[in-house]
Amino acid sequence: MKNSNQNGRGQAAGTSRRGLLKAGAGLMAASFWADEKIEAYQSHIQTASKPSELKITDLRVAWVAHAPMNCPLIRIDTNQGIYGLGEVRDGASKTYALMLKSRLLGENPCNVDKIFRKIKQFGGGARQGGGVCGVEMALWDLAGKAYNVPVYQMLGGKYRDKIRCYADTDESKDPHEYAQRLLMRKNLGFTWLKMDLGINLIQDRPGMVTHPLGMNPTRDTNLVAHPFTGVEITEKGIEAMCEYVAIAREAIGWDIPLSHDHFGHIGVNSCIRLGRALEKYDAAWLEDMVPWYYTDLLKEIKSAVSVPILTGEDIYLREGFETLCREHAVDLIHPDLATSGGILETHEIGNMAERNGVGMAMHFAGTPISCYANVHCAAATNNFLALENHSVEVPWWNDLVTGVEKPILNHGFIAVPEKPGLGPELNDDVVKQHLLEPGYFEPTPEWNKERSWDRLYS
Numbered sequence: 001m002k003n004s005n006q007n008g009r010g011q012a013a014g015t016s017r018r019g020l021l022k023a024g025a026g027l028m029a030a031s032f033w034a035d036e037k038i039e040a041y042q043s044h045i046q047t048a049s050k051p052s053e054l055k056i057t058d059l060r061v062a063w064v065a066h067a068p069m070n071c072p073l074i075r076i077d078t079n080q081g082i083y084g085l086g087e088v089r090d091g092a093s094k095t096y097a098l099m100l101k102s103r104l105l106g107e108n109p110c111n112v113d114k115i116f117r118k119i120k121q122f123g124g125g126a127r128q129g130g131g132v133c134g135v136e137m138a139l140w141d142l143a144g145k146a147y148n149v150p151v152y153q154m155l156g157g158k159y160r161d162k163i164r165c166y167a168d169t170d171e172s173k174d175p176h177e178y179a180q181r182l183l184m185r186k187n188l189g190f191t192w193l194k195m196d197l198g199i200n201l202i203q204d205r206p207g208m209v210t211h212p213l214g215m216n217p218t219r220d221t222n223l224v225a226h227p228f229t230g231v232e233i234t235e236k237g238i239e240a241m242c243e244y245v246a247i248a249r250e251a252i253g254w255d256i257p258l259s260h261d262h263f264g265h266i267g268v269n270s271c272i273r274l275g276r277a278l279e280k281y282d283a284a285w286l287e288d289m290v291p292w293y294y295t296d297l298l299k300e301i302k303s304a305v306s307v308p309i310l311t312g313e314d315i316y317l318r319e320g321f322e323t324l325c326r327e328h329a330v331d332l333i334h335p336d337l338a339t340s341g342g343i344l345e346t347h348e349i350g351n352m353a354e355r356n357g358v359g360m361a362m363h364f365a366g367t368p369i370s371c372y373a374n375v376h377c378a379a380a381t382n383n384f385l386a387l388e389n390h391s392v393e394v395p396w397w398n399d400l401v402t403g404v405e406k407p408i409l410n411h412g413f414i415a416v417p418e419k420p421g422l423g424p425e426l427n428d429d430v431v432k433q434h435l436l437e438p439g440y441f442e443p444t445p446e447w448n449k450e451r452s453w454d455r456l457y458s
Contacts, residue, residue, distance in 0.1 A: 051110050051146040055079045059101040059135075060444055061094045064367055064400070065436035069390075071366045072097065072130075073426070075441050076109060076138040082145050084109060085422065086138030087370035089130035089338035096122075096131025101447040103454070104135065109142040113344060120317065120341065121456055129316040129339045136342025137373040137422070144421030151373075151422055155347050155380035162413040163378045164386045166192035166259070166361075173201055175244045179251035182258075185392075189411025192257045192284070192386045195248060197241055199233060199264035208237035221265040226290045227297070233270040238277045245281045257284035257386075259310075268297050275305035285310040285332055285361070292320065298329040310334050313363035317341050318349045325356035332385070336363040338370050343377050350381035359383050365390040368401045368408055372422045379416045387414070399430045 058077040063070065069090030074097045076084045088097050100119050107115050116136050123129030140151045152158045167185055172178040182193055200218045202208040211217040211231045221229040233241070248258065260283055263274065271289040278286070285308040290297050292311040302309045308331035315321055316339055324330050333353050337346045350360045360383050364374050371389070378384045389409055391397040398408050401424035405415045417423030432440055 049080050049082050049146045051143075052108075053080070054082075054108050054110060054142070054146055056104045056107050056109050058443070059097065059104060059447070060441040061098060062431060062440045063094055063436040064431060064434050066394070066434065069365055070436050071370070072134070073367065073369060073431070074134050074138055076104070076135070076142060078109060078142065082142060084138035084140070084142030084145070085369050085424075085426065086134040086136070086141065086373070087338060087366055088134040089127050089336065089370075090365045092127035092130035096128065097134050098131075098444060098447045099450055100131055100135055101444060102450040105448065109139045110146055112136065112139045112143055115139060116342065116344070118454075121454065123316050123341070125316045125320075126314045126339065129341065133338045133340070133342040134370075136344070137338075137370065140343050140373070140376075141421040148420045150416075150418055150420060151343060151376040152379040152416060155344070155376065158379040158416055159382050159384075160379055160416070162415050163375050163384075164191060165389045165409055165412055165414060166190060166194050166257075166386045167389050167392045168261070169193070169195050171196050171198075171201065175247040178244060179248040182248050183251045186252050186256060188392070189413075191412050192259070193252060194259040194261060194284075194388075195244070196262040197244060197260045198262040199231070199237070199241075199266060201244065202237050202240045205240070207234055208240055209233055218264055224265060225294075226265045226271075227267060227294075229265045229267070231265060231270075232267050233274060235273075238274055241274065242277050242281070245278060245283075249281055254282065258282070259284040259287060261287040263289060268300060271301050272304045275301060275307060275309075279306050283307040287311065287334065288313070292324070295323055295327055295329045298324070299327060302329060302331065308332050310361065312336075313339065315340060318345060318352060321349045322352055325353050325358045328356070328358075330358065332359045332361055334361050334363050337374050337377055338364070338366065343373055346377050347381050350377075350383055354383040359385050361385045362387045364388045368397065368404070368424050369422065369426075371408070371414070372404070372417065372424055375414050375416055376422065396430060396434065399427055400434075401425060402427050 056076055057079050060075045061072050063072045071090050072088040072094035074086045103119055119132050123132035144151045167190055169181050169185055182195060185193055199209050203217050209217050217231045275286055287310050289301055292315055310332040311330055312334040313336040321333055335346050335349055340346045353360050362374055362378060364387055374387055378387055398406055404417050404424045408414055
């Protein structure tokens with residue numbers, strides 16, 4: 001039986017190297033290249049991975065709780081002992097990844113784009129693309145380890161050595177306390193800030209919001225798209241929301257970008273009136289004012305206000321972004337790499353947006369595994385602005401991984417790692433302390449033979 005370590009000429013790879021070394025040694029000093037010296041030399045060479053012969057043998061899951069969300073980590077194993085790590089988007093089910101296992105077994109993980117095209121039909125908007133994207137991250141981690149290069153290098157190289165981050169800020173109905181929380185972010189070294197500015201801050205005060213009587217304008221509209229809720233902000237309500245921003249600006253100053261999100265499911269006219277009122281506070285962007293697929297409504301809002309309009313964290317694949325950018329319905333896009341299609345798809349989304357004159361910020365909430373997938377993509381994408389981070393207050397977040405610069409988020413920036421693949425490895429002991437359910441990368445043979453008629457055409 002042919003030795004798995006043999007090359008195409010039937011000669012063992014280790015023997016071939018030894019022969020080369022011995023031949024060269026003979027020309028110099030034969031005694032220097034004794035067999036034990038050669039063995040010691042070879043012990044420092046990674047010979048386990050032959051990319052062309054790499055095959056996927058397993059996919060396993062470990063579900064981390066509150067990092068800050070519930071994030072299923074995935075591990076893809078191979079026949080050569082190396083593995084890749086990925087992550088399903090926060091709040092999504094591990095099943096989104098496990099159902100893909102039977103489509104992955106036997107594939108060469110270095111064929112990232114080929115496998116992505118095979119499985120992308122099983123993704124969707126919001127959280128439904130989480131399994132496809134988590135697998136894609138793990139494939140890049142594997143490919144980088146197989147070829148001994150960082151992921152950003154396989155995307156064409158990097159534009160920056162560190163990635164600018166912004167952190168969402170916990171709300172307070174006290175505008176002065178809210179402002180102090182933003183100032184604390186700035187004092188931590190963040191060079192970009194974001195504050196949620198929703199009707200939930202003011203809806204309990206009389207005369208702020210109009211809505212059908214008996215309806216909670218926030219809770220009861222969660223599953224109703226903005227144009228269909230009957231919720232609008234009054235002039236008094238707009239003044240109250242602007243007061244939050246005015247006090248925040250007084251605390252943090254006027255030089256730092258300040259973005260706004262989570263306005264509530266309000267009508268388009270309220271979006272426009274609020275947007276115009278916020279112009280004087282130099283908003284860095286207004287996020288997700290209406291659902292992303294209402295292209296014409298976004299264009300209407302964008303045309304009516306003179307601050308940047310942004311959307312995108314719920315869009316799966318580039319086509320939705322392409323429509324928004326081509327139609328100039330937004331000023332900025334905001335993909336979540338764990339939803340948008342993974343590392344390569346998001347990189348290509350950024351390049352497409354750049355060709356249309358649109359910048360790209362990136363949405364992220366999860367563990368350091370998904371974080372570093374974002375870091376590599378951001379490093380390799382020219383029109384990148386800033387990456388979100390939701391884990392500033394999670395004390396054990398840094399400890400989930402090893403092998404990267406600590407603290408991971410340092411004065412508002414994350415250093416781009418130079419190690420093969422994504423860079424970090426899991427700290428098993430810490431991850432096991434924060435599992436949502438029992439089991440740590442247990443075998444999943446029950447998913448080996450999941451089958452369906454997957455063809456997309458007749």
